[in-house]
Amino acid sequence: MTMDIKQYMEQVGQRARVASRAMARADSATRNRALLLIADAIVRDSAQLRAANQRDMDAAAAAGLAPAMLDRLALSDKAIATMVEGLRQIVALADPIGEISGLKFRPSGIQVGQMRVPLGVIGIIYESRPNVTVDAAGLCIKSGNATILRGGSEAIHCNRALAKLVQEGLLGAGLPADAVQVVDTTDRAAVGALITMPQYVDVIVPRGGKGLIARLMEEATVPMIKHLDGICHVYIDAQADLKKAVDIGFNAKCHRYGTCNTMETLLVARAIAPTVLPELAKLYAGQQVELRADAEAQAILAGYPQLLAATEEDWATEYLAPVLAVKVVADMDEAMDHINRYSSKHTESIVTENHSDAMRFLREVDSASVMVNASTRFADGFEYGLGAEIGISNDKLHARGPVGLEGLTSLKYVVFGHGEVRN
Numbered sequence: 001m002t003m004d005i006k007q008y009m010e011q012v013g014q015r016a017r018v019a020s021r022a023m024a025r026a027d028s029a030t031r032n033r034a035l036l037l038i039a040d041a042i043v044r045d046s047a048q049l050r051a052a053n054q055r056d057m058d059a060a061a062a063a064g065l066a067p068a069m070l071d072r073l074a075l076s077d078k079a080i081a082t083m084v085e086g087l088r089q090i091v092a093l094a095d096p097i098g099e100i101s102g103l104k105f106r107p108s109g110i111q112v113g114q115m116r117v118p119l120g121v122i123g124i125i126y127e128s129r130p131n132v133t134v135d136a137a138g139l140c141i142k143s144g145n146a147t148i149l150r151g152g153s154e155a156i157h158c159n160r161a162l163a164k165l166v167q168e169g170l171l172g173a174g175l176p177a178d179a180v181q182v183v184d185t186t187d188r189a190a191v192g193a194l195i196t197m198p199q200y201v202d203v204i205v206p207r208g209g210k211g212l213i214a215r216l217m218e219e220a221t222v223p224m225i226k227h228l229d230g231i232c233h234v235y236i237d238a239q240a241d242l243k244k245a246v247d248i249g250f251n252a253k254c255h256r257y258g259t260c261n262t263m264e265t266l267l268v269a270r271a272i273a274p275t276v277l278p279e280l281a282k283l284y285a286g287q288q289v290e291l292r293a294d295a296e297a298q299a300i301l302a303g304y305p306q307l308l309a310a311t312e313e314d315w316a317t318e319y320l321a322p323v324l325a326v327k328v329v330a331d332m333d334e335a336m337d338h339i340n341r342y343s344s345k346h347t348e349s350i351v352t353e354n355h356s357d358a359m360r361f362l363r364e365v366d367s368a369s370v371m372v373n374a375s376t377r378f379a380d381g382f383e384y385g386l387g388a389e390i391g392i393s394n395d396k397l398h399a400r401g402p403v404g405l406e407g408l409t410s411l412k413y414v415v416f417g418h419g420e421v422r423n
Contacts, residue, residue, distance in 0.1 A: 005189040009197065018178065022176050024118050030174060034169045037169035041168055045161070049080060052158045055158075068258030069154070071257075090139060100414060113413070113414055115414045116409045118410075122147045123222065124147060124204075130162060141170070148194060192219065196221045204224045204226075213226055227391070230262065230318050232376045235349070238272050240276070244351055245351045248349065250284070255375070260318075262377065266327070268327070277326070291324055293310055310327065316342050335350075336364055347371065348369075390408060
């Protein structure tokens with residue numbers, strides 16, 4: 001069986017490599033037409049998509065899938081509408097492929113610049129979230145790449161249904177259906193094969209839990225664009241506006257629990273903690289959020305129904321649940337020291353009316369997204385105007401933060417001469 005899976009994945013890789021050449025040749029109008037046809041097909045078949053998703057939801061619930069994973073798996077009417085809007089937003093984005101920048105004449109007479117080109121074949125591995133199938137396909141099509149999508153077994157029915165619609169749109173625009181292939185097996189051996197095929201796959205983008213990404217970091221021979229954890233912080237400064245602090249502190253934690261841009265640790269300046277923490281506690285209590293607090297925060301929050309003493313482990317934990325670590329700090333310097341020690345370098349936010357403090361925070365906090373007076377929940381390709389995202393990168397090389405069109409391209413040098421030869 002393992003050998004069969006390896007042969008199957010080899011065939012998928014070979015087809016993707018051939019398709020990638022056609023995608024790189026295709027003009028912008030053709031790629032945009034494919035995206036619009038996919039969007040129309042999703043609208044047309046939304047009832048069938050919801051039915052397929054319900055099959056997945058029923059099976060996942062019966063298997064005891066965690067609530068956070070069930071939340072990611074659900075494909076609501078709103079989620080379908082967001083997928084469609086995302087595709088149409090991608091169409092409206094400028095096409096990066098073929099753009100030449102930095103052209104300069106050299107003393108020899110040649111002109112040297114850089115051209116933006118597709119990466120080639122992108123393998124994407126993800127759990128739950130069937131919307132990723134469309135977001136990833138859309139961004140890869142727009143950026144002239146071919147992609148191999150390996151969704152989680154819990155979303156297999158919905159992903160198969162979405163794959164048919166994506167390939168229908170590709171064919172309708174005159175592009176190869178193999179430009180987007182959904183791996184049609186739930187066998188985990190398919191992942192092992194995908195991440196060890198550098199002859200066919202140029203980059204892997206994993207979107208999943210810590211266990212998946214840790215495994216890929218050990219086994220992959222294909223380069224990756226990844227993030228391991230989403231341990232995000234909000235720091236409420238002594239000079240914060242109280243309403244902004246309460247609104248952001250509540251939204252960053254309670255808008256959704258199972259996402260990588262959800263706040264997991266709240267840091268509050270000592271001067272404002274006695275004012276802001278009781279106000280936030282009222283809102284957290286309504287959502288039954290468990291608070292794991294340091295001694296100073298515990299004293300302020302005495303009487304809170306779900307209050308525990310924070311341990312060292314809590315500062316380094318991505319809960320993906322209604323659990324929040326809370327710490328009172330002396331000032332912004334202590335807050336930044338804590339963030340740079342425990343953060344996974346995903347997203348951090350400061351709430352302050354002090355412009356100088358805000359700019360220091362932006363400069364000195366070493367994370368992929370750093371915010372002023374905004375919820376960490378905005379760390380998302382759609383919210384950043386990328387149309388959608390293929391993932392979020394905590395790495396510093398190639399792509400960082402939400403990875404949109406530009407993150408799916410590379411640069412090559414181009415040279416224009418007039419018959420010059422080197423002396």
